[in-house]
Amino acid sequence: MEDRIITLAQLNAGEAGMPLGSEMWMYEGPLTHRDTDFLPVRFDALIGIAVHHGSAVFSIDGKEYRLEPNTVGILRPYCYLSNFSTLNGEPIDVSIIGCSEKVEDNMADTLSEIMPLVIKLHIDPVVKMQPGGVEALRPYLDLLRRMAVNEPRQAQTSRKAGCIFKAAIYEIIERRMPDETSGLSGRSREITAHFFYLLGKYFQEHRDVEFYATSLQISAKHLSTVLKATSGKTAGDWIELYVVREAKILLSNSSLRIKEIASRLHFSSQAFFGKYFRNITGMSPSDYRR
Template identity: 35%
Template sequence: MVLKPGHIISQCKESHDFEGFFIVVHEDKLNEILPSLHFVAPYTLHYNSNPIIEMTAEELESQYLIYEMLQKQIRLEGRPFNKLTLGASCELLFYNTLSIYASRSEDRSHHSRREELLANFIDLIETHFKSERAVNFYADKLFVTPKHLSAVLKEISGKTAGEWIDHRVILEAKLMLRSTGMNIQEISLALNFSNQSFFGKYFKHLTGMSPRDYRNKLSEN
């Protein structure tokens, strides 16, 4: 079962032999460890309409092994590199879950034109987000109007085209601040901002903190 913010499960019945485990992840933390939308977005719609799927015994075993590893790492809090190990373990669990869901939705022939529009839009973002942040650019590539593109994406994903673009740029910026030795000026140039000041204002507007504050906060952890 994969539940996202806003999901409501009703008409549940208690079973005397129920057994399970659950993991709760804050969306911001998930974004930190999963910078790529390319693999995730096409299955977001599948999550929404199919939050509960049946798993094979082998799939369940693989999930439980990762879960047990996470539990052990949590108990080792304070050890060097433990936060990085936890992040890698969460990433492993996420992609293993994604793999299970993807295997249930491999046939893309039944996807609607709107779903295909989202998937194609995400593919374009992955290719061009470092150099193109205008909705018009992506709409032209997809042969639709900017208004239509944003309306469709908002309806089926909860984000407009502009929000998706900003989301991807910020994920990459966070990744570069977290995982590279590049200074903020170099990062702003790599992401095609006209100058460091504009990048800083853009980053702060969308995250609530400056790039430097974000990097300093990471070092404190």
């Protein structure tokens, strides 16, 4: 059993969907459980799924979520997709956009403007839209589809498609249903969004709160105070959650030896990894794997 990763290049080279240059990919149409026989899997891309008709249940990082009409699912790069099933076996009609980490990083310069969505996606990857919200994305999807048909592999296609995708993200923010992140103050929201952005990129290499606090130019204490107020967890809690969740996925769904998992998660030794894992979960990695 391997920890399988499907790359954006593989999506663009496959029969399903259409390339949008080398950094983006698009699929529109029906999706059933038979189309997801390749699961479990990770994608090295940011994946956006707009649902037009039908319902489905899927699991991300071991937790189950539901896609319904007028919702948008956004999957972070390298999250673990382990299940997908449609309601009563009926197809779900979707539009799917895949973006490379390069395209995602290009959006980081507007992180302050898309903060509510960044925070939301680290708590729940499904965005419920106001009535007609997904339908309002049609003009952006139409532009992307025409681009995929007329200039699928031109040098500037991904750059132009990335701008359209960014505009669609703004539309999602404007038309999403209010949730627990909507009332956060500007500065607290900014700190929280930037923390989650950094955490998603660096949790395997950096487990110390000080790294994230220094990157945000605030104290570790202030970072944890803000996160506790905005998300219900401290910075240390979130770091532990991400590290242990990844460890559990690798222990349960890969043939990697425990020593290799410890190395992948940047622990200095298998013993240190085992102690860290036991302190948080109450069991050793080998016991959990059984």
